[in-house]
Amino acid sequence: MSLATNLPRVGEGNINLVQLSYRDYLSVEEINAIEHEVAILGQRQAAGIEAMKLVQKNRGWISDDCLYAVADLLQMPASQLEGIATFYNLIYRQPVGRYVIHLCDSISCHLTGFAQVSEAIKEYLGIDYGETTSDGMFTLLTNACLGSCDKAPAMMIGEDHFEHLTPQSATDILRQLCAENDKDELNLRE
Amino acid sequence: MTTDKPLTQHINQDKPLAMPEYIDVGGYRSVDKILQQMSAQDVQDVVKDSGLKGRGGAGFPTAMKWSFVPKFEDTDPRSGDDKYLICNADEMEPGTFKDRWLLEGVPHQLIEAMIIASYAIGANKAFIFLRGEYHLAAKRLQQALDEAYQQGYLGDNIRNSGYQLDLYLHTSAGRYICGEETALINALEGQRANPRAKPPFPQVSGLFGKPTIVNNVETLCNLPHIINHGADWFKQLSNNDDAGTKIYSVSGRVQRPGLWELPMGITVRELLYQRAGGLSPGLNLKGFLPGGASTDFLTVEHLDLVLGYDEVSAAGSRLGTGGIIVLDDQNCPVAMVLNLLKFFAQESCGFCTPCRDGTAWAVDALTRIEQGQGSQQDLDNLHKLCDFMWLGKTHCALAPGAVEPLQSALKYFHDDFEQHIDKGCCPYSGHH
Numbered sequence: 119m120s121l122a123t124n125l126p127r128v129g130e131g132n133i134n135l136v137q138l139s140y141r142d143y144l145s146v147e148e149i150n151a152i153e154h155e156v157a158i159l160g161q162r163q164a165a166g167i168e169a170m171k172l173v174q175k176n177r178g179w180i181s182d183d184c185l186y187a188v189a190d191l192l193q194m195p196a197s198q199l200e201g202i203a204t205f206y207n208l209i210y211r212q213p214v215g216r217y218v219i220h221l222c223d224s225i226s227c228h229l230t231g232f233a234q235v236s237e238a239i240k241e242y243l244g245i246d247y248g249e250t251t252s253d254g255m256f257t258l259l260t261n262a263c264l265g266s267c268d269k270a271p272a273m274m275i276g277e278d279h280f281e282h283l284t285p286q287s288a289t290d291i292l293r294q295l296c297a298e299n300d301k302d303e304l305n306l307r308e
Numbered sequence: 309m310t311t312d313k314p315l316t317q318h319i320n321q322d323k324p325l326a327m328p329e330y331i332d333v334g335g336y337r338s339v340d341k342i343l344q345q346m347s348a349q350d351v352q353d354v355v356k357d358s359g360l361k362g363r364g365g366a367g368f369p370t371a372m373k374w375s376f377v378p379k380f381e382d383t384d385p386r387s388g389d390d391k392y393l394i395c396n397a398d399e400m401e402p403g404t405f406k407d408r409w410l411l412e413g414v415p416h417q418l419i420e421a422m423i424i425a426s427y428a429i430g431a432n433k434a435f436i437f438l439r440g441e442y443h444l445a446a447k448r449l450q451q452a453l454d455e456a457y458q459q460g461y462l463g464d465n466i467r468n469s470g471y472q473l474d475l476y477l478h479t480s481a482g483r484y485i486c487g488e489e490t491a492l493i494n495a496l497e498g499q500r501a502n503p504r505a506k507p508p509f510p511q512v513s514g515l516f517g518k519p520t521i522v523n524n525v526e527t528l529c530n531l532p533h534i535i536n537h538g539a540d541w542f543k544q545l546s547n548n549d550d551a552g553t554k555i556y557s558v559s560g561r562v563q564r565p566g567l568w569e570l571p572m573g574i575t576v577r578e579l580l581y582q583r584a585g586g587l588s589p590g591l592n593l594k595g596f597l598p599g600g601a602s603t604d605f606l607t608v609e610h611l612d613l614v615l616g617y618d619e620v621s622a623a624g625s626r627l628g629t630g631g632i633i634v635l636d637d638q639n640c641p642v643a644m645v646l647n648l649l650k651f652f653a654q655e656s657c658g659f660c661t662p663c664r665d666g667t668a669w670a671v672d673a674l675t676r677i678e679q680g681q682g683s684q685q686d687l688d689n690l691h692k693l694c695d696f697m698w699l700g701k702t703h704c705a706l707a708p709g710a711v712e713p714l715q716s717a718l719k720y721f722h723d724d725f726e727q728h729i730d731k732g733c734c735p736y737s738g739h740h
Contacts, residue, residue, distance in 0.1 A: 158476050161516065164498035167481055171440075192498075201500045205657075207482035208440045220441075224402035225601055226559035228647040229639050262484055262651060263601075264441055265405040267559035267631070268566045277443040 143187035148173055152191060163194040166202050170209050179210040207261065215250045217295055220261035220274040227271040231284070235271050238285030242292060255299065256292065310541060314533035315526065315553060316569040319413030324448055327455035330416040336461055338535035339423050343469035346535075351428040355531065357539035359551035364396055364487075364524030365599065365628045367550075367617040376511035377429045377519045392520040393426045393434040394496065395528055398480055398487040400439055401600035402651055403633035406555040407525035409567050411438070411445035414529075415452035419475065421528040423461065424535060426473050429521050433474050437492055440481045449477050484655035488704050489522040490514075491657065502659040503704035526555055548573030548616040556615065558584035560634030561591055573619070577611040579632060591636040595720060599628020601648050602709030604716035605635070625716070640736035641721040642728055645714055646674040652710035663707035666697040670714060677725060680733035687725055690718060 140149070151172050155165040169188045170180055177184065180203055189196040203209045210218070221239065223232055243251050243258060250257040266272035269281035273288065280291055311317045318325055318333055325333065342351055356371035377391060395418065399407040410418065418436070426434045438446055453475060456462045464472050483501060485491045490504035493515050514520025530552055534542050543551040550572040556579050557567045563585030570579070576598070580586065587593055595607045598615065604625035606613065613623050620627040635644055653667035670693050673686040694715040697707035718725065727735050 159496075159498070161497070164496065166498040167495070168478070171479070171481060194498075198500075202498065205483055205500050206440075206480070209481050223647070224651055225597075225633055225644065225647050226403050226565075229560045229633070229635070229644065261441065261482070262655060263400055263402040263404070265399060265408045265439075267403050267405050267633075268557065270559060270565075274441060279443075 140187040140191040143183050144173070144191065145176070148176065149191065152188070156192070162192045163198070166192060166194070166199055167206070167209075170199075170203055174210065179213050185211075207259075213250070215255050215257040216299070217255060217275050218257045218259060219292075220259050220264070222262075222264040222266065222270070222272045222274075223260040224263035224267075226263070226267035230270040232271050234285050235273075235283045235288045238289050239292070242289045255296065310537055312545060312571070313553065313569045314537075314545075315410065315417075315529050315555060316413070318417065319409065321409070321413045324412065324414055324452075325416060327416060327452070327459055330414075334536070335416055335532075336420050338532040339420055339461060340467060341535055342424060342427055343467055343471060348428050348430055351424060351535070354539050355428070355534060358530075358534045358542040359539070359549075360527065360530055360534065360542070361550060361617060362524055363526035363530075363554070363629075365401070365602075365626070367627060370523065370527055373511065373523075374425075374429050374521060376509065377521060378512065379430075390433060390516070390518045391429055391431040392515045392518060393422060393429060393431045394489075394492065394515065394520060394522045395422055395434070395436045395525060396487060396489065396492060396522050397436055397438040397442070397445070397525050398492060399442070399525070400482075400484045400487055401602065401629050401631065402648070403559050403597065404557070404600045404629040404631035405559075406557055406567055406629065406631065408442060408445060409555065410525055410529050411442065412448055415445070415448045416456070417529050417532065418449070418525060419452055419456050419462070421531040422475060423466070423473055424531040425521065425523060425528055426475075427471060429519075431521070432472050434476070435496060435515075436475070436477045437486070437496060438477060438479050439486075440479050442479075446477065446479050453477060484651075485657045485704075485706060488706070491704070492522060493520060500657075502657045503706075505703070546572035546616075548614055548619065550616045550618075554615070554630050556583075557631045558634060559631070560596075561588045561636045561639070562586065562634050563588055573614050573616045575611070576606075576613050576615060576632070579615065580611070580634070584634075587634070587636055591638055593634065594637045594639070594641065595635045597633040597635075597713060598625050598630075600631045601633070601651060602705075602712055603628040604712045605720050606716075607720050625712070638736065640678070640734055641717055641724050642674065642678045643734065643736070645717045646671065646678050648713050649674055649710055652706060656706060660703035660707075662697050662702045663704075663710075666693050666707060667710050669693060670697075670710070677728045678734055680728060680731065682725075682729050684729065687718075687729065690714065694718070 152169040155168040156162050173184050186196050189199040243256050264272045266281045271283040272281045352371050360370045361367045422434050462475050480486050486495045486501050488503045491501040495501035510520040545552050553569050554572045555569050559565045568583050595605045597603050606625050617627050649670045653671045656663045656667050658664045673690050676682040694711045697711050699708045
């Protein structure tokens, strides 16, 4: 995957806006995967959500450059794609941490201890909702009902779901992720 | 051999049946039956006779919904036009987790069911619209789809019948309104997922302007069993006039929260006390939402209510998704309603003013009351908002869905609202 970061950006200190091709920003693998979705749906712009999810999986979030590139590839106005990107809870239009925590704040979790778990997580990480820890490890967000109502409170980190949370178990999970991350970095250095 | 739990008899949450195992227990037999012995009309007729109603919340008769899809003669130039079936697996109604059980536990049952429904309406292309958070369901469904293609139950010329069906999995990215069927269609088209004005109804002009049926996961999963065992068998499963079984669930502070497939038409008491074991120690029942976040509260006086579509409507609420959310006497009802309204305010698509602004105003007023800074004016305004956001004044059913728990809480828990205002604090704050 090549990211052409040295190219001039649209609107960056230059009144002659240069509209760049999607090929400058998206990898061949990404383009092929998005074209596969286009073929299934039969209309280019119908692949917008799938395209953004694919790109976000590789890059963590959808930057302006990615948004322009995907809109270009799907031959649709960037404003229209932005209207879709900002519509969804799981498309991130700002940089996020390595782990994005979605703590379920819906009714069954509210009734069974969300507030205490929420306080414990905020205190452990030292951040509020919508913020990322300074080491770039965690972003904290809420989520509408995760469908774990009989095992509430619940949270989702990446694609992993955690249920029956207590203040203790929730922070233990975060501590565990930190430990795994440290181990990964140690392995990389060795 | 028949069962009284057709939907969940083959569920295995840890390791769902792979295709050969599923076929061994009778899976996909209904597909062979319809392709060899039944016309599309025959399938519609048996589903009509069965009395199956939509399990997504509205309870609309499934076969009647299908019957609105235009049927063209072969000589009609429109006969070759596309039609679509979409499975609504965008389960996101707070307090509802029944479809997740079916999707994760027995994914092949849904595929089998979707072949039947597609055949009945003459669709050659179908989609499963799955919420983005259900990662395990996505993985298991995709695996099941791959197996079904390999075994010739999907794709061209299914089982040498000449019938063709392509079935795809679409995963969404988290937005409650996508569960509204016209918003779902917009989402699938890659549009911002605001609901559409009706008419035209999707059955006539839906996905890409073509006739489209959107059915809920649980609704669809009944089809193989209706085909295999017949309409009369399906009708005798229930305790009331609604046919079949229902996956009921209970959440909140009860002894055994969970999911149960039971005869349609059991009572609240049986579900809450026999199945869920009653309230957790030291707690008493204050009220409950019978079918997800967007249904009216009911209270202790409704324990012997029969959980059927007409019965719950007559009591002033809706069966909805069958997901009961229990409010105990140590959780604050105002805080509960505030939580619900925050959800609806966040998930409002913002298209129409009554919903976009009304849900936010309700959150403001409820926040003030819950924090002990509310006034009678706030209470009056909440009553007015229930009218401003009611059916007929909004673009879709989201705002009326927000009104349902609000208006019923104002009615049943009036004293609690008054106490918050009079005392200037939440009387429950010591408990939570």
